[in-house]
Amino acid sequence: MFIIEHNQGFSKFQYAVCFEPVFWGPNNQCGSCPFFRLEVNEETLPPNRQELFQLMGTGLHQLKGALQMQVKLLGIFALLLTLTGCVTPPQPPVSLNAEFLTASDNRIGVAMDTMPSPNLQLPGANCLLCIAVASGANSELSAHAKTLSTEELAQLKAEVLAVLKEQGRNVILVDDPLLINKLPKTKGLGEGFAKRDFSSFAEQHGLDHLLVIDINGIGMTRPYTSYIPMGAPQATVSGTAFLIDLQSNKYEWYLPIDLHLGTEGEWDEPKDFPGLTNSYYQVLESLRDRVLSPLTIQAPIAQITE
Amino acid sequence: MKIILIGSLLVMLGACATQEQTAVAQQKDAPVPLAPLDVIDGQYWVDLPGQDGLTFYGQQLSSEVSSNGAGVMYPGGDMASFLVSIALHAAIQTSVTEAKEQTQRDAANLILEPYRELINQTSLADLMLSSEETVDTDNGQAYTVGLASQPLAADGWHTVVDPVFIMSRSSDSITIKSKVSILDGRIELTEEDLESDFSQTIFFQSLPIYESEKWLRDDGEYFRMVTSDLLRSSVDLAIQHFAGLSPPQASISSTIRYLNNGEKKVERGYLIGQTCTHIIFESLRGDIKSVPRLDWAGNHGCAAVLESS
Numbered sequence: 001m002f003i004i005e006h007n008q009g010f011s012k013f014q015y016a017v018c019f020e021p022v023f024w025g026p027n028n029q030c031g032s033c034p035f036f037r038l039e040v041n042e043e044t045l046p047p048n049r050q051e052l053f054q055l056m057g058t059g060l061h062q063l064k065g066a067l068q069m070q071v072k073l074l075g076i077f078a079l080l081l082t083l084t085g086c087v088t089p090p091q092p093p094v095s096l097n098a099e100f101l102t103a104s105d106n107r108i109g110v111a112m113d114t115m116p117s118p119n120l121q122l123p124g125a126n127c128l129l130c131i132a133v134a135s136g137a138n139s140e141l142s143a144h145a146k147t148l149s150t151e152e153l154a155q156l157k158a159e160v161l162a163v164l165k166e167q168g169r170n171v172i173l174v175d176d177p178l179l180i181n182k183l184p185k186t187k188g189l190g191e192g193f194a195k196r197d198f199s200s201f202a203e204q205h206g207l208d209h210l211l212v213i214d215i216n217g218i219g220m221t222r223p224y225t226s227y228i229p230m231g232a233p234q235a236t237v238s239g240t241a242f243l244i245d246l247q248s249n250k251y252e253w254y255l256p257i258d259l260h261l262g263t264e265g266e267w268d269e270p271k272d273f274p275g276l277t278n279s280y281y282q283v284l285e286s287l288r289d290r291v292l293s294p295l296t297i298q299a300p301i302a303q304i305t306e
Numbered sequence: 307m308k309i310i311l312i313g314s315l316l317v318m319l320g321a322c323a324t325q326e327q328t329a330v331a332q333q334k335d336a337p338v339p340l341a342p343l344d345v346i347d348g349q350y351w352v353d354l355p356g357q358d359g360l361t362f363y364g365q366q367l368s369s370e371v372s373s374n375g376a377g378v379m380y381p382g383g384d385m386a387s388f389l390v391s392i393a394l395h396a397a398i399q400t401s402v403t404e405a406k407e408q409t410q411r412d413a414a415n416l417i418l419e420p421y422r423e424l425i426n427q428t429s430l431a432d433l434m435l436s437s438e439e440t441v442d443t444d445n446g447q448a449y450t451v452g453l454a455s456q457p458l459a460a461d462g463w464h465t466v467v468d469p470v471f472i473m474s475r476s477s478d479s480i481t482i483k484s485k486v487s488i489l490d491g492r493i494e495l496t497e498e499d500l501e502s503d504f505s506q507t508i509f510f511q512s513l514p515i516y517e518s519e520k521w522l523r524d525d526g527e528y529f530r531m532v533t534s535d536l537l538r539s540s541v542d543l544a545i546q547h548f549a550g551l552s553p554p555q556a557s558i559s560s561t562i563r564y565l566n567n568g569e570k571k572v573e574r575g576y577l578i579g580q581t582c583t584h585i586i587f588e589s590l591r592g593d594i595k596s597v598p599r600l601d602w603a604g605n606h607g608c609a610a611v612l613e614s615s
Contacts, residue, residue: 152561259371259372260371260372261369261370261371261372262369264368264369272590274589274590274591275590275591277574277590278573278574278589278590281561281572281573281574282371282572282573283371284561285561285563285572286371
């Protein structure tokens with residue numbers, strides 16, 4: 001309901017239109033009306049009632065527009081609230097639990113999720129034409145990226161197994177493809193816990209813990225803004241490595257991986273791109289070191305405490 | 307009439323004689339194929355043109371693996387301002403990059419300060435043996451290496467060496483980067499020949515030391531010994547590669563891990579061979595590298611070999 005008020009209590013006349021009673025101000029006035037206020041002073045006060053009502057009609061028309069705008073803004077605000085509510089905050093890194101290394105009776109499985117094929121990513125080339133232009137400009141590099149070997153990464157699972165075995169851990173290889181995205185979701189566990197339920201591996205393989213290497217991006221990347229390259233390509237690998245308690249789905253170790261490396265010297269050396277290829281294998285080695293070193297370095301501490 | 311006939315006969319005979327002479331001249335200019343020089347059991351004359359002193363640099367640090375990608379956001383209110391901002395960024399970036407590279411070079415060369423006098427006192431020719439030396443390879447073959455004299459002897463392979471030395475950032479080792487070109491010494495050379503014949507860049511890195519003062523001890527004796535050894539080793543590696551005396555390199559590339567500046571360094575390449583101290587491989591860019599093994603210090607068999615040598 002709209003209230004139209006003619007207030008003569010101040011130095012100037014005020015004709016205000018407000019919602020009632022929500023924005024009704026103190027002393028029964030429209031002082032706090034946030035939407036719309038039509039103000040006239042003594043000089044601009046219409047000389048007769050007809051013109052005053054015309055003026056108020058204009059005011060009401062403006063009020064309608066203002067209200068429509070407010071409704072739109074409220075709608076956008078509500079949508080943003082909904083969307084941000086849906087976004088899950090990323091899992092922060094979790095240091096390797098030292099108890100894991102000292103508990104020698106734990107049975108640990110080592111698994112690797114299905115690895116994507118190496119390729120060239122062109123982030124920032126978003127429109128269809130941009131993608132076509134960027135892909136055409138980098139076709140040789142893209143073809144080369146597809147020929148890169150992932151054998152080094154495939155061996156990482158066996159290397160992790162060997163490192164843990166050296167420390168006297170009861171460890172087995174889980175050869176089944178993990179298909180993490182097809183595992184059932186966990187509910188309400190929050191930060192520090194997996195979003196998927198890995199407990200089925202406990203029964204299937206008789207495990208207490210599962211160490212997972214999950215690679216979700218590998219190859220080269222070159223940033224774009226629409227049609228324009230924003231820098232030289234880089235070798236890249238991304239994913240996670242984590243150790244999970246299969247009873248509680250709690251992370252005992254969580255290592256996010258997002259590694260990049262440019263070339264030493266020239267990068268544009270088709271068709272074998274030796275500089276970038278070298279960087280690619282250096283990135284894989286860096287990933288290997290980051291996964292193996294926490295397991296390796298802490299081993300002597302575990303031996304001492306035992 | 308008779309006179310005219312005799313005159314024309316003489317002209318014809320003269321023309322024929324000239325043609326014959328031309329044919330003879332062509333035969334004289336035609337290249338006579340030389341018997342190929344022996345590559346194995348051959349004589350290699352090392353030539354160090356245009357260098358008296360040592361060219362020395364400090365090692366520049368290579369970029370490290372980072373956890374975030376590179377990218378730049380440009381203001382893009384309209385196409386014109388967007389393109390202007392890119393052009394401006396490119397111009398600024400070029401000068402910034404150049405300045406940054408120069409700063410990095412200067413910073414890298416600071417490591418040479420304690421050795422500057424020693425470097426200036428050392429002559430490149432002194433690092434090569436002036437007398438000829440016969441080198442026996444592991445597979446029972448041999449060849450002879452000597453420092454080339456002026457004028458160049460024409461009885462062997464003209465081995466042109468262009469070396470640069472690089473002191474590691476922690477002063478623990480020296481690497482030589484030698485561009486070695488090997489040409490038939492019997493043929494007078496042009497600049498084009500140097501480009502078109504056998505040419506190979508060799509990197510040879512010395513074993514690390516744990517006290518950098520060792521380079522300066524005994525008036526730089528160890529420094530001279532190592533740099534001399536690096537120069538000769540790089541030449542040997544090039545000759546052996548040229549003569550086919552190196553072991554066949556692996557057909558598939560692999561990840562090579564070695565010691566550099568006190569840390570593990572990783573490079574992709576084709577493995578050629580290993581000694582107890584060094585790994586030899588061909589890099590993806592085609593350079594041949596001989597670098598210290600990661601485990602050389604803990605290799606007990608290796609320690610025994612080093613002690614006996």
